[in-house]
Amino acid sequence: MMKFFKKLAPAVALALCFGIGGCGDTSFSVKLGYNDGTLPNEDGTLFYREYDESLFYRNDLTLKKVADPSVIYVEEGEYAGKLFLYGTSNTLSVRGIGVWQSDDGVHWDSYGVAFEPETASWGYSSLWAPEVIYDGAGKYYMTYSARNSNTIAAGGKYYGNTYIGLAVSDSPAGPFVQWTGTNADGAEIGLGDPIFDPAKITAVDGVACEAGHYARYRFLDSSLFADGDELYMYFSRGKDRYNVLTPGDDYAYGKETSEIWGVKMKDFSTPDYSTVTRLTKVGYNTVDGETEADYNDIDRERASADQINEAPQMYKRDGVYYLTYSVGGTTSNFYSVAQALGSSPLGPFTKLSKADGGLVLGTEMNWIQAAGTGHHSFTPIGDELFIFHHEGADRYTIDSENRAIAYDRAGMAENSKGQKVLAANGPTSYSLQPLPAAISGYKNIAPEAEVSVSGLKEGSDKKWLTDGFFASHLTGVVGETEFDAGTTAEISLRWKEYRTVGALLLYNSIDYDKTFYRIARISLSVRTASGATGTAVADNAAFPFDETTNYSSQQLMFAGSNLVLDFNDIEVNGITITFRAPRSEGSVAVGDICVLGK
Structure with a gap:
């Protein structure tokens, strides 16, 4: 198993001490440093890259x-x-x-x-x-x-x-x-x-x-x-x-x-x-x-x-x-x-x-x-x-x-x-999936969060965002949460207490025609070890289509296709996900949200 997989963390301590309101300011905003859970292959190929084996399996x-x-x-x-x-x-x-x-x-x-x-x-x-x-x-x-x-x-x-x-x-x-x-x-x-x-x-x-x-x-x-x-x-x-x-x-x-x-x-x-x-x-x-x-x-x-x-x-x-x-x-x-x-x-x-x-x-x-x-x-x-x-x-x-x-x-x-x-x-x-919690020590805490959304398509339901399942077929018992096309949609997860979080996985739709292309912004409400609070932000996170699309039949994506944000542990009590649905008609769907935490 991989022993030294380098992760990236928000530069929270640096932000507090070097120019974001000074060290006495308890409110800050910094860029969230993360990777997609994998390391690039030397030959440039996309599949079977090394990955963070402390959190994921493939x-x-x-x-x-x-x-x-x-x-x-x-x-x-x-x-x-x-x-x-x-x-x-x-x-x-x-x-x-x-x-x-x-x-x-x-x-x-x-x-x-x-x-x-x-x-x-x-x-x-x-x-x-x-x-x-x-x-x-x-x-x-x-x-x-x-x-x-x-x-x-x-x-x-x-x-x-x-x-x-x-x-x-x-x-x-x-x-x-x-x-x-x-x-x-x-x-x-x-x-x-x-x-x-x-x-x-x-x-x-x-x-x-x-x-x-x-x-x-x-x-x-x-x-x-x-x-x-x-x-x-x-x-x-x-x-x-x-x-x-x-x-x-x-x-x-x-x-x-x-x-x-x-x-x-x-x-x-x-x-x-x-x-x-x-x-x-x-x-x-x-x-x-x-x-x-x-x-x-x-x-x-x-x-x-x-x-x-x-x-x-x-x-x-x-x-x-x-x-x-x-x-x-x-x-x-x-x-x-x-x-x-x-x-x-x-x-x-x-x-x-x-x-x-x-x-x-x-x-x-x-x-x-x-x-x-x-x-x-x-x-x-x-x-x-x-x-x-x-x-x-x-x-x-x-x-x-x-x-x-x-x-x-x-x-x-x-x-x-x-x-x-x-x-x-x-x-x-080919997609990364969370290891069993009994093995990694991290479980999906998204189902424990209070969820609110905007831009929801009429008749759709936010319950599919945190039910722990993503759809693998167009027909079945697992649904997806759909958002109106042509709008800016927002998903907010809030926990009553700060939780230790190490990764976020956003599952795309199984239906190619309903997929999202990128996430405009992911904002984490964080707390430092000194008690300072603020936000860590990731902008324009692109979905990896080349690794997740069934090109022989673009009606369906690969089951479990997701966007992974992997970072060093931080204390979080809220996550806001903002994405734009650029299509002029139809809808954009999210399969599931997984937050790996303690």
Whole structure:
């Protein structure tokens, strides 16, 4: 990480002592010295410049040939304050699960192989999609998917199919070992046995089925979810490995599908097979298939030859269960994260339209900065929530052999129906974003300010300025604050007390036609260490269009495009932002304001 990033500060002390009313004057105005958070490249290029790593991160996609990330933030013990990532690893030829450690979510150090099955294990090849959960009592449990290519294990009972396994470790760094022993049902689980045996499914949704019927299907992409004292496992019920459609199972558009199922667990190693429940139906909002799902004008669930709902994760907030999952094929540019809402861990769940927040994270047509942003991991870091995901390492296409890891902020937003839904600030690419507050020590204090505006467009709302979200799509639950064109607009933020502030980020509109070109003036009400008060002013701060514009389609900007002012800490109790909207018609929009402070 960069140790010596030079910042610029207001020359407050000099201004007081050399010519602004003399040292006895308690009111002053000085020029605010700042930079944009980056250092120029020697070759003059704009992208991937060095930046202030004490406050910001940028998704430079440095961790490549890794996919399907599971990320945990360790809060106690030897690795407190560290991030650990587990993923499908091409460098291990998918015969083992890799583990990496990071302090900031961008720069990752390999800790080698977290889990590699013994040669007698049932799951000896195609190890995919690990998910790690901490039990709060010193144990880390990893579920994973693997293909049984071992004809010897369990007498070849599970040969040739994909199943779910369980491994355990005393450390987030590993090593993990395959769980074996006697489960809660009294069954002996050996190296030759997966933790979930589909042959034992005798009913789905409470409807009986022939014993062994689902043994021919693939089961993968599992994740565990603790709901108080109860434990659940979610997974993708994949396709029939023989590719033979069974009447009643080819749900969507005459094609075989992959869908999300769930089961209650008696403990980490014992599924309660009587509770197996189908949670999604591809292409439809509910499993009853009455209403077709519609995320946008490109139906992401039908964007691939494969009809897929996969990689589920559960999140709970205020009694609502948020089933999040990936839609479309993993090699599709439109591989995305979607959500469905329910009132219990096993549903029923209802998918949301894009307008209502159904699309949590995804790309748009003609984007050149991100592709295939799916298979996610929701990771709490301190008091904030983040979404880690993989995407195409070259940003333009998604290749199953070369994916990379990125992450963005997430949280709860409210849709027009009054529902609280998960939303993500991204996918971001070349723009700087604030580090997690638990890592940098600085949080966004803009939501704590009293906000006033002038020049607001009729029908617009100032609430979008400090809600902590910026719009990443033209349609969705996150809005922007619009100002009348041809006017001078002003935004004022005031805090009841002076706050220590180190940076300001102004997010532009996602809509190219509503972007602002420059900020006429940014004025900070400041206080010096001696108690003198005055203003620090920055004039004519230009927005960096060359680094933030999707030139292949100028309808949309890069998600998270912003103007950054980075300076040494100063005491601030107010910020006034003045900008002109030069267009003669339409409006100019601001996506969000972030003030990094303490």
